[in-house]
Amino acid sequence: MNRLSSAARRAIFAPLDSEARVEVVVRRLGDAIALGLLADGEQLPGESDLAGRLNVSTVTLREALMALRQQGLVATRRGRGGGTFVQAPADTLHDRLRQTLFAHTIEELRDLADHYAVVAGGTARLAADRADSTDLDAPRRSLQEFADAGDAPARARVDGRLHVEIAAASQSARLTREEIRFQTEIGPLLCLPFAGEQAHRTADRQHRALLDAIAAGDGATARDLAEEHVRDALRPLIETRLDGTWQAAR
């Protein structure tokens, strides 16, 4: 029973050119790493062994490993105890975020922090004037979810939502859009400090104080707390960027 046309069969069984082979190897190993089938830190078999098992040439394998290295999914160490090692996606995320952070200059980050602090402060002051207790149900829920969040990406995601909800409580669509813009720009970067328990606890404490001030209608305190919160969140990012200045220099 040969249901496929002969043309289709030819396409399916056509010999892989070397480019397609590289892609197939990258996809197969990349997927296995992303899915956790190959564990973080696990050493891959040696090049000739692996090439033999996959039935590709060592040239093809080397090209595939280079692509995986560029994606941050493997790292190659030379010398004694060297070889190619799996890097789990969590590390990849971390690396990717560092790259994003390092794409900003210190001056840009300082200016971003200034702008964000002013907007967050003014937004919090307005929210204190205008929010009723029902308006604060959503941020209070997020506050608790943030406190309970175990991993850094979830913390960064919920933190972002919490601040958007506070902005919405100010009843200003423009300020809410501005907050969303800040979240898009630097929200994911907050994964870096939020990986630390200390930063997580500090942010949680500040969230509670901020929401209490807004609920009490104390605009001046809410403004000060929001500004402080932004500066405290961005300071470790700027410090990381300062520490890495020499690395980014080309």
Next chain:
Amino acid sequence: MAGSAVTADDRVAPGEDTTTGDAVAEAVDRVGGMLEGIFTTVRETVGRTGALLDAVAAAGRRPTRTDLARLQPLLRGQLARHTGLVSGSGFVAAPGLLADVPAWLEWWQPGPDGRAVPMLLDLDPTTSAYSDYTHWDWYTLPRGTGRRAVSGPYVDYLCTDEYTLTLAAPVLVAGAFAGVAAADVYLRHFEDAVGPALRRIPAPAYLVNPRGRVAASNSALRLAGSLARDLDVAAARGELLLHPCGEIPLTLVTHRS
């Protein structure tokens, strides 16, 4: 007139002359009539969605997105009919209602060229912090009361980032809550529609929702978005008058000038 009772349903309330009373009556009619018109549209969505879900249930299966896609001509027509006033219309499924996805909004909005476009949200909780829409007033009010509701004005950071009023009503299938039908009105469009009638009132006047949030106003002293606290107390003291807008849960507040 101090000390007189608050007579919210009088066309000419104590303390108002006939001119003011007429203008108030006109404004109340305008607001009530306009929002009732949009609620008629929401009722249409309720009816069509309910019938569609009933038919699927009668066929012995659970609904899917494909079933809800049959609402599209209706929703497109609604947006065309209310151009410049309704900026979104559709059905928001209760999570777990559909067989093929955990959650869904069959929601249509006017696109940049005026043609209706579907709104597609990231409802995956592992990538979006906004995947759970069951806390919004436009969902909880109809679900909780079983009745229609006006929610807002509020900043809609889920869909449009616009300051919005949402008119919503529950959809029931065999008596059980299946989701809400709703229509969005941007507050600037609402202001355009009711502003002239409010301006004709020769005293400070503004519309508030049941929580005291101002939805439209005829004076810069108290604009949309501000919170008017303790209106009942002020009304009892005779400082202002409260006028209902028919069955619509908005109240027109007029100050004694």
